Amino acid sequence: MQLEAMYQEVILDHYRNPLHKGLREPYEGEAHHVNPTCGDEVTLRVHLAGSGRDARVADVSYDAMGCSISQASASVMSDLIIGKSVQEAMAVGDEFLALMQSRGRDVQPDEDVLEDAIAFAGVSKYPARIKCALLAWMAWKDATARALGETS
Amino acid sequence: MQLEAMYQEVILDHYRNPLHKGLREPYEGEAHHVNPTCGDEVTLRVHLAGSGRDARVADVSYDAMGCSISQASASVMSDLIIGKSVQEAMAVGDEFLALMQSRGRDVQPDEDVLEDAIAFAGVSKYPARIKCALLAWMAWKDATARALGETS
Amino acid sequence: MDLLPEELKKDFPLLRRTVRGGRPLVYLDSGATSQKPLRVLDAERGFYERHNAAPHRGAHLLAEEATEAYEQARASIARFIGADPGEIVFTKNATEGINLVAYAMSNAATAGPESERFKIGPGDEVVVSEMEHHANLVPWQELCRRTGATLRWFGLTDEGRLDLDDLDDLVNERTKIVALTHQSNVLGTVPPIKRIAARAREVGALLLLDGAQSVPHQPVDVTDLDADFLVFSGHKMLGPTGIGVLWGRRELLEAMPPFITGGSMIEVVHMEASTFMPPPQRFEAGVPMTAQAVGLGAACDYLAEIGMDRVHAHEEALIAYSLERLTEIPGVRVIGPGTTEARGGAVAFTVEDIHPHDVGQVLDELGVEVRVGHHCAWPICRRFGIPATTRATFYLYNTLADVDALADGVRQAQKFFGTA
Amino acid sequence: MDLLPEELKKDFPLLRRTVRGGRPLVYLDSGATSQKPLRVLDAERGFYERHNAAPHRGAHLLAEEATEAYEQARASIARFIGADPGEIVFTKNATEGINLVAYAMSNAATAGPESERFKIGPGDEVVVSEMEHHANLVPWQELCRRTGATLRWFGLTDEGRLDLDDLDDLVNERTKIVALTHQSNVLGTVPPIKRIAARAREVGALLLLDGAQSVPHQPVDVTDLDADFLVFSGHKMLGPTGIGVLWGRRELLEAMPPFITGGSMIEVVHMEASTFMPPPQRFEAGVPMTAQAVGLGAACDYLAEIGMDRVHAHEEALIAYSLERLTEIPGVRVIGPGTTEARGGAVAFTVEDIHPHDVGQVLDELGVEVRVGHHCAWPICRRFGIPATTRATFYLYNTLADVDALADGVRQAQKFFGTA
């Protein structure tokens, strides 16, 4: 079975014991995203220290309903970007997006950048599940843009 | 060529020298019909003597724009029904409709009833032209219904 | 059990293929779209290879033949549901059919007095239910938004039946139209249409049935249905994609303003204004889905030859077996009626502690193709307090072995995720 | 002359057939609908036999493959007209595309402030022309009827060109949208779009082009076109019936309210109200014309491989030759430009003292399939004071011999009816 390639231990661990879950104060930006095809939802808050793209991601908190992939992805993401500058975190997000869009082709994901998130490589072979893996990331981008006052 | 089967001499004669053409007074009912697929038009008036279905068709006058089949059909029809009772004329119309819908199959049209109109038998093999042959008949039915006060 | 012969599967080329590393395909997603028998594929291709032309537009031989093929298809489809061909309007799918009626109703505002019956505005009401597919919900929300009318709906019982306690209150003198599913695509529920139709008649409301899941799976005869409109999709009943049907009572279609306008639905066109043809042409603007109509006609003939009562009996046997096989698995909960009574072939369920996406992934890996999510009927999930379900839907080509594969797959998912 | 090789005809199975007692078929009605190459038929059938599923709806392997096929088709079509795939909306035909924009404009009345640009009401104006196909006239008449806006139009010169003398008056600050044919299906005229587009920009009006006859026959690049919307039909460009395209500028599609609503165009659905997906999904409610999209994608690839400039040159040669052959016949009058300049491949004509129906009948008997009537552009006939015309339209599979057959047939008609 190919299932093990998708559901790596790391993913199942994060799914069963998600990190940083729950909505917390304070926060400067919040976003609610849904996956219209399956109804999965995430509400995500960003707390920044400092201003502009140099600001540091002081906290990411979220409430989410969805499959193992979307849950684990939210957990891995929060853990990965808390403590980074917004700029660095965005770069990680871009790397993750590239991995997801690789469709399992010959992309060499940067393990140093992606850390646990590299476990999602197997998901990129299943187009219908890519959105699950990206849900939290999209919400985070949106919430951060709001925190930075870049969008309404 | 099968063309001769469709364009019988009788039809071409009526086409070149249409009978009863031109709009005349008096009349009790008028109808304007178009063939939406080709734009052919006929305006047709009915003058009745007497009332109800026993009334006699005293005159049929018309103005028409269209192909040889629709022109000849208006001419043949007028000539055929002027002088008949409405009831008789309707019966001729039904016989003609049956002929047109026969699709060239084994219908034995009644020559005594249809007279010159029997020449349209060949037209029934061409579905797109049946409407041409029926245009004046439909207008006549409509105008007569109006003359009899059967419709608004 | 009244099962159809397994050889039937051979008529469907796609069902021969394998998936995910050579596994045989177990297709349990016919509720989303059905597979196509050779007969339908051949009918469509044969049309293109021999008779292709724009119907109702030309006088040449090909145009004649295309028109004939198109109208014969209309006749086959009409026969299939006991209707008159003049009452069959071709649309691109069921969704367009519902939108057609909803837009015709708002268009009635600026149409002539003959369309009085369709006029709708503030104070008027539209009634749907909580189990509607989005296709039979959103167009009515939008109609209400456009016109100021009010949307109301039937709730659901815990068993997934329509809650008719409020029938007399919900359907009242202000109701212009009741738009209901004829078979739920999630719960499988078949509502008691006759009772609702009687009430609609009483108050002079129109009744539209969403037959997207009924017409493919049970014998439907419009003369017996007591509805005013019925819509369905070709692709869910062995026909091509891109074609659907709106059936309407003749006198209603005759009084109804057009929706999409353009070529070949007009009578006379001036720059200032135009007049329109009688139905069904009035509702078929533009060059139509000719080859698809021909394909759907062939699908109806194919189904009619097998017999819709036999198709229905076959599916009933599969549903009964799958309800049995699924509910014996600990942690599995079927959403919708637990018996085959007044119930069609959609079996939606949850598996404790495993998200439907993850259940579906394991099944897919095993070659069992089911649908996961809200199945375009989100309010059902909200009603039952669940995020989504896994749904198996059946058709005449499915077998008891397919049901076994489903049940075994669910158990494997439980094993994989360590919940059993 | 820059003609394409005659072997091309072999790609089209239907063109091998004979008509009316064994005569070879001379198909001169591609303006109504085109014939289909094997490649398109195989693409469509291959989809049904291997990948058929509802796209954008499932997570299983077949659904993945169907989604991929559907989106690759969108990409092929986008490439064909130089657009971004996100700007390609699938419709059932060109007619639906035009109606989509017209209805979106009236729907803007009850939509949010982002749709401001589309709002239309009394005092606002819509501009079309006297050479529009009914598909690009009646929807605007109906939009004006629904909203109280005013319809205005460009007249035609005696040569069948747009009369632009009134341009600045006709297109003014009150104009919300200009909807123009990009190539007349009767006259062949290609209007000077750039000039009209410049004026539309100046006054802030939208510009929609009806490309039903341009996209199949000339290279069209939306980045060069300066229009806001472009619609066309698959069946006129070697693709299947039942599929069309609306291209729109991204920022406009993003701001435009939906038209047909239902499944898979929604974001979140509650019983009370729903929100919608971004384009193109927002405009594609219901299970789409999946196999037809795949077929149209294959048609675009086929045409692109031949090269649209070569297709255009081929047709130009045929038009030039047919103008020559037809006008040398006494009594024949071509309606529309007499040269190939800014003119595409529809050649409509009258034959003195013979009604087009009768001309067409003789041609049909000879195996030459042309169209007779008003060709869904009735106002053109009124403008030129004629009841109807006979129209020949060409495509890449036509040959000079086809033109000869046409001219010979017209002479035979004259002989038969004794007018020459």
Ligand SMILES: Cc1ncc(COP(=O)(O)O)c(C=O)c1O
């Ligand atoms: C110029 C023009 N516009 C619009 C249409 C409508 O196309 P369709 O009938 O495919 O919607 C046609 C063809 O019929 C046409 O020639």
Ligand SMILES: Cc1ncc(COP(=O)(O)O)c(C=O)c1O
């Ligand atoms: C109950 C029901 N209604 C309507 C629809 C819409 O059908 P389509 O998407 O073919 O328009 C569907 C299927 O998707 C359905 O299951």
